[in-house]
Amino acid sequence: MARMKAAIFVEPGRIVLDEKPIPEVGPLDALVRITTTTICGTDVHILKGEYPVARGLTVGHEPVGVIERLGSAVRGFTEGQRVIAGAITPSGWSTACLCGCGSQDGAGTRHGFKAMGGWKFGNTIDGCQAEYVLVPDAMANLAPIPDALTDDQVLMCPDIMSTGFGGAEKGQIRIGDVVAVFAQGPIGLCATAGARLMGATTIIAVDRVPARLAMAKRMGADHVVDFSAVDPVEAILRLTDGRGVDVAIEALGTQPTFEAALRVLRPGGTLSSLGVYSTDLTLPLGAFAAGLGDHTIATTLCPGGAERMRRLMAVVASGRVDLGGLVTHHFKLDDIEAAYDLFSHQRDNVLKVAITP
């Protein structure tokens, strides 16, 4: 049985490059040869043991590659096509999918829903930091890459762009809205770009890293707030003449950012939360207006599926948004342990790393 290299979770603190068999292709699957992939903040949570996965699992959920082999029941694709798949791989046929919530697809069960159930790669099945990845429910998930686009150009689509834009979309941003985005890591930067794309007129980006605030301006922020220098709630209320924002996007996953997002929200506004939290959250009575503020708090797990990927690649192709600057470093798959080291310590102003087998 042919073997391949793969980045494997061994134990908390250790993700190593090792060998495992190239997977068998079931009738609904596609085997994709990875040409480029990347490391996500969630992978770092896995590395640190903060998010549990099975030992021996291949990590990674952002695949760019070429179809190597198609399952016997898969129609509409050809081997050799360049494709991506989303980080979240809805089956298309689950209850969750059929009621429009494919990200919560019940992970292999037909019935009902399971929180995060749609996230399979590098979570419940082998992921794509490897030479090959098996894409489940291939017809619902494979999206051909337009010829004009390079791997690096579409590398943000499977997760970062889909999640970040999702935050703007779930916020239901309208033309003329005032939007604050808390944290300008890759997802926050994409939320900033998404807010711009949907017609927000005043976008306020919050972070403390100068390089990230500078990138936020490139992504469409009108104002940047360095929370290490000023109180971001006060700064945002001052920028909005005390009115607050129509939509606040949380893109980090901590109590301070979640709470600040709530505090700057106008009555009737929406807090769109993208962060992955690791503790209980508190809704302060005043910020929550005792439950009488007509507020909405919405959370989003990265939307996936072939059509989502097609749309995001169309945005890239249109030139509306240039995410090129987000890929700051390149590594070979053989050097993925070094890539983890750089990325997990956020050295050298890293935003995203491209990994090529």
Add this chain to the structure above:
Amino acid sequence: MARMKAAIFVEPGRIVLDEKPIPEVGPLDALVRITTTTICGTDVHILKGEYPVARGLTVGHEPVGVIERLGSAVRGFTEGQRVIAGAITPSGWSTACLCGCGSQDGAGTRHGFKAMGGWKFGNTIDGCQAEYVLVPDAMANLAPIPDALTDDQVLMCPDIMSTGFGGAEKGQIRIGDVVAVFAQGPIGLCATAGARLMGATTIIAVDRVPARLAMAKRMGADHVVDFSAVDPVEAILRLTDGRGVDVAIEALGTQPTFEAALRVLRPGGTLSSLGVYSTDLTLPLGAFAAGLGDHTIATTLCPGGAERMRRLMAVVASGRVDLGGLVTHHFKLDDIEAAYDLFSHQRDNVLKVAITP
């Protein structure tokens, strides 16, 4: 200057019937002679000093009456007409109103928003537990009562029915949804009725008072859960085969009900919160799916305005919902202190009391 009787907040623990001048009518106002009104749970919060209002303020925000005098700029009404006004009185011209969020009307300022700003009666201006009440922005707020309806029949419209239905509406209940409603006081009962009215197929009502659970069945609940006998989260998960509910409505305002509502929610579901909270709330990490459950939490302040009242009275007139059973006791205005005593202690299975001057 003519004088009238009014229930006045004196200090925490004391709301007394006293006399004050019948108010002057400004150009946009209407003076309404009250024929029936009622006491709300919020009034009890005021009585207990848990919600602060100015000393000397007339309390009450659920007016049914007759137009006594119209402001000089008011068109479209005639003196002597039977009318109601909502508990929340949007101006129509504020920024909040013009962007569809009239409940958060900036309370007399043109600009922006103010949480609960649309709640004026018995909060920022004199209320309607009195012989007369001055209705601000009368054209936007007065709704003529259809001849066929009695005062008692429309007494729930200004607040209880508008808030309860609002919880079902903000939950965006769809045909076939499974809905849980936590607490079956008057607002929870109306939320149950609203869920039924919008096409929920399985409605689970939670309370512990047998009379309220019995009334919940009359309002449309398919199942009732006595939380003093069983764990409501377990009971609801069992009733839904582990799937959880599409929409959970919180109608009490406490951490246990809020948290239970979140715990029974399926991924992608909506927690529609109606309660008035008096403490910070906690979002438990697991129940909140670490922020990755595609959950929505929406809060609602009672929708007001003439058109809202017209619609609610049309529902009453249609016979679709019979809220008659909610008015369990009648008092004269002269006896309002006794009414407060009964209502605040929830004696004698009281749901709502009708007060007639």
Add this chain to the structure above:
Amino acid sequence: MARMKAAIFVEPGRIVLDEKPIPEVGPLDALVRITTTTICGTDVHILKGEYPVARGLTVGHEPVGVIERLGSAVRGFTEGQRVIAGAITPSGWSTACLCGCGSQDGAGTRHGFKAMGGWKFGNTIDGCQAEYVLVPDAMANLAPIPDALTDDQVLMCPDIMSTGFGGAEKGQIRIGDVVAVFAQGPIGLCATAGARLMGATTIIAVDRVPARLAMAKRMGADHVVDFSAVDPVEAILRLTDGRGVDVAIEALGTQPTFEAALRVLRPGGTLSSLGVYSTDLTLPLGAFAAGLGDHTIATTLCPGGAERMRRLMAVVASGRVDLGGLVTHHFKLDDIEAAYDLFSHQRDNVLKVAITP
């Protein structure tokens, strides 16, 4: 190769019961043994040659039955389960499905959309007026029947109820709306029931057949208008004090009903169209307010898929809506030609016929 009986389109004017092979089961398919099915108005269009299908095709698109055999890639079902499938069978993986418009599924192509593409049974593939039917993309389409429900009780779910309710849903009916439903055939009756289920407060049903108007009252209509006796536009405007309706549902497919639906619509209202038209339509300048009435015209093709079917059966199980009265006649499959004769001539106050192999 085993053979089965099937109702086959031979030529305009002739649908006959004949024999054909029981179909082979592909990896994603399920073979269902039909226990009950019915005839739709669309089948009559096919019979009359007004809607073209291939000669030799088995007609019928409303299957109730038992799983006989499952494709090799189908998970989550067992042979012997009682199931229904919708008239429209979205694949789950097409572009149309993945963007929430499964009814327009591209009929076997991965790309894009095709009007009516999701309608396959008795249109582009063999239908279910037969002893067996092959259900494509079985995982996305098979819905188990709750044990407590009979075949007759769920027979309206695959098409009539899904389409009729869809008209109410696409109209975005809200609590307190005034709704007119034009034509009270089976689909119009279900639209009436759907409007009631969503909280419409005044429902006006239009037809001319006394038995249908009587059934409309049972389905929830508050008023019925016999258009053979009065001008329905005038009657509806009179019933609404000249205001017009919030939502008008067209359930026949003719210029007069479409136009009347537009004429009774208030500015800002929605015309929800369910009819299958056979001619160009005219939008009269005045009724269309010269394009300045903030009107919406929405058309709906029957929503399908397993989750839709599950929800509709839940509505039936809840007892909210009793469609039992719609099945007015029963026939054996062997007598299907007689059933077509009765149904296509609308004799004997027929609404729907149940066909049992």
Add this chain to the structure above:
Amino acid sequence: MARMKAAIFVEPGRIVLDEKPIPEVGPLDALVRITTTTICGTDVHILKGEYPVARGLTVGHEPVGVIERLGSAVRGFTEGQRVIAGAITPSGWSTACLCGCGSQDGAGTRHGFKAMGGWKFGNTIDGCQAEYVLVPDAMANLAPIPDALTDDQVLMCPDIMSTGFGGAEKGQIRIGDVVAVFAQGPIGLCATAGARLMGATTIIAVDRVPARLAMAKRMGADHVVDFSAVDPVEAILRLTDGRGVDVAIEALGTQPTFEAALRVLRPGGTLSSLGVYSTDLTLPLGAFAAGLGDHTIATTLCPGGAERMRRLMAVVASGRVDLGGLVTHHFKLDDIEAAYDLFSHQRDNVLKVAITP
């Protein structure tokens, strides 16, 4: 009584500059001294007698000016403030306003709706092609101009920009949509800009005037189609690989553009219509998919009100959209007859003319 100059409709073919009294200020009104206004295509319909208004009426509905005097009941503004008001002036208190459809405000009646009822300036009351205009329901309609913006910069807000953006908004354009805009006059150009602002990824603009097609590119069109050179339906289907567009915006008001917009629409897509039609329209059976295409057709009358104007001016201030190029000519009010002559004959590549008293 002081007098002012005003452009008055005399009879079909004649709008002349004449004198009439400066109007009296009622309690809810504001008198605004016009500093800049413009001529709309609708005014040309009035001039030609195609749209009937009362003889002697002052025409014009796009006011930019300074508050001269405030009604006795108006709060929140000061005399001397620079303001605009929308072409459509919702009262704030009508039924239409209170249910979120202020453009259809019942024109001075409290009850119900009236198509185009919210359009009062130069339609049912004196307009603003004059030295002064009386703004009704001033609190709901006056919007202060940010200091940094010139009259010319906000001149498109009252109608052109609000209507054009409204077409994009009513189309519910989403990130990644393909949008076609038929006709690139001022409103079509703003629809193009609005589609861009909302995240459409491929925008196809149709016209035949080279200067307009060039301006369409500046407003955000990715492709332009000259319908005098090619069949626009074929061209658009070719550009979209046969898939059709997600949203088609009609911005002219003719059968050919309306029909072409329908023909290029994918199943499930939305035709957003902005045109003012002058004849009955035909929905061709095939283009309308016999009523089974899940299509939506939505019409929009210019959204008005102070908050709308505030938002549009915020868009201008943000620099997101530069409509400067739309004002191609300047005239003194004294020369307004010459301005009408130029504009109505569309000479000299005129797009919009600024008129200054």
